[in-house]
Amino acid sequence: MKQILWFRRDLRVADSAILSFAKDEVLPIFIFDKNILNLFSSDDRRVTFIYKSVLKLKEDLKKIGLDLAIFYSTPKEVFSKFKDDDFENILCSVDFDDYAKKRDEEIAKIIPMQTFTDSFITHPNDCLKADKTPYKVFTPYYNNLKFIWDSYKLEEFKTNKNLKLIPFDFDSTPTLENMGFIKQNLPQFLQKSADELLQDFEQKIDNYKIDRDFFDKNATSNLAVHLRFGLISPRQVFNK
Numbered sequence: 001m002k003q004i005l006w007f008r009r010d011l012r013v014a015d016s017a018i019l020s021f022a023k024d025e026v027l028p029i030f031i032f033d034k035n036i037l038n039l040f041s042s043d044d045r046r047v048t049f050i051y052k053s054v055l056k057l058k059e060d061l062k063k064i065g066l067d068l069a070i071f072y073s074t075p076k077e078v079f080s081k082f083k084d085d086d087f088e089n090i091l092c093s094v095d096f097d098d099y100a101k102k103r104d105e106e107i108a109k110i111i112p113m114q115t116f117t118d119s120f121i122t123h124p125n126d127c128l129k130a131d132k133t134p135y136k137v138f139t140p141y142y143n144n145l146k147f148i149w150d151s152y153k154l155e156e157f158k159t160n161k162n163l164k165l166i167p168f169d170f171d172s173t174p175t176l177e178n179m180g181f182i183k184q185n186l187p188q189f190l191q192k193s194a195d196e197l198l199q200d201f202e203q204k205i206d207n208y209k210i211d212r213d214f215f216d217k218n219a220t221s222n223l224a225v226h227l228r229f230g231l232i233s234p235r236q237v238f239n240k
Contacts, residue, residue, distance in 0.1 A: 001023050004111070006030075010118050025164045028069065031074075051176055067165060072178060089114050091115075092113065155235075223237065
């Protein structure tokens with residue numbers, strides 16, 4: 001069995017659904033999507049942060065005997081080249097952005113896709129009203145998540161240790177300059193790992209309910225970006 005592991009908003013090795021469900025021979029990849037990047041200015045800080053995070057993922061994958069092929073292209077171009085290479089499917093995390101849904105529909109016509117609820121604790125379809133329609137008011141939705149609040153710990157995914165890396169040119173990595181971007185200085189909190197930010201938040205969490213309303217206080221976790229790109233999973237944060 002040959003599978004492509006498409007990392008997107010799950011740039012981590014720990015608690016990774018695709019590394020847990022993958023089998024046999026795998027090709028881990030990340031795509032710097034031209035369809036998205038062409039909308040950004042050359043000094044967009046997000047690109048520097050994502051680029052740094054992707055390189056860290058590549059190093060972490062190497063530590064477990066894998067690697068990461070990095071592309072600067074469009075998903076359609078990348079997977080069209082893999083179409084005749086006998087890949088059984090693509091494993092990736094589900095994404096609900098409008099562009100992402102259209103993109104995934106297009107890619108699934110090239111190579112079958114298997115998606116996992118990995119960037120969220122629950123799938124939206126798991127938390128519906130009694131008539132099976134989505135909540136429109138937050139408090140009833142929140143109350144419907146009682147099964148989470150009553151939990152002591154959420155089960156995290158364990159990496160399959162029997163994966164075999166498919167040979168590929170893993171050294172051909174585009175630079176920020178190749179992609180038309182200028183490396184930016186990141187704010188201090190973006191230079192910290194998600195684990196370091198969680199440790200910092202431990203010192204602030206007792207006063208969070210009050211302090212979060214004051215802009216002059218550094219009272220929040222600063223984890224929004226790390227969660228957005230999956231440098232840490234919501235399950236890991238919950239368990240901590």
